[in-house]
Amino acid sequence: MNFSSLFRAAAISSSGLTAERIRLEVTANNIANAFSTRTAEGGPFRRQDVVFVTALADEMGLTPRLGAEMAGVRATEIVDDPSPFNVVHMPGHPDADAQGYVRFPNVQLPMEMVNLVTASRAYEANVRAGLAFREMSQQALTLARS
Numbered sequence: 001m002n003f004s005s006l007f008r009a010a011a012i013s014s015s016g017l018t019a020e021r022i023r024l025e026v027t028a029n030n031i032a033n034a035f036s037t038r039t040a041e042g043g044p045f046r047r048q049d050v051v052f053v054t055a056l057a058d059e060m061g062l063t064p065r066l067g068a069e070m071a072g073v074r075a076t077e078i079v080d081d082p083s084p085f086n087v088v089h090m091p092g093h094p095d096a097d098a099q100g101y102v103r104f105p106n107v108q109l110p111m112e113m114v115n116l117v118t119a120s121r122a123y124e125a126n127v128r129a130g131l132a133f134r135e136m137s138q139q140a141l142t143l144a145r146s
Contacts, residue, residue, distance in 0.1 A: 009133045015055055015072030016126035022075040023050045023119040027112055034107040037095040045105040047081040081106055 091100030
């Protein structure tokens with residue numbers, strides 16, 4: 001067993017922590033802008049989502065051997081959600097069009113809360129896996145010393 005394969009579990013958990021942190025930040029940004037009708041680009045805020053891909057073993061510095069398919073995850077890009085904006089009739093709103101309709105962001109708060117909970121649970125699972133790896137490593141060192 002080489003040294004890099006020994007720490008494969010820690011590298012996988014670490015990649016999951018990084019990817020889920022990005023997902024949490026994007027989801028929090030979506031929630032914060034749920035009612036932003038103006039952006040610097042013009043128009044309402046457009047919901048964003050994170051695209052994950054499986055990280056290859058060589059990108060993580062792991063030797064591609066048995067179990068190389070378990071190499072972790074990586075957030076590759078943040079994409080805009082192409083779904084239509086929510087349109088509400090509010091004639092007194094400063095961003096209303098000539099007919100009195102306002103385009104609000106395509107953010108659905110219940111869906112964002114589900115994304116927030118699932119991302120935090122996945123983050124928590126990666127932390128627990130990292131802690132389990134640390135405990136097993138400490139026990140192995142204790143056995144090796146005796």
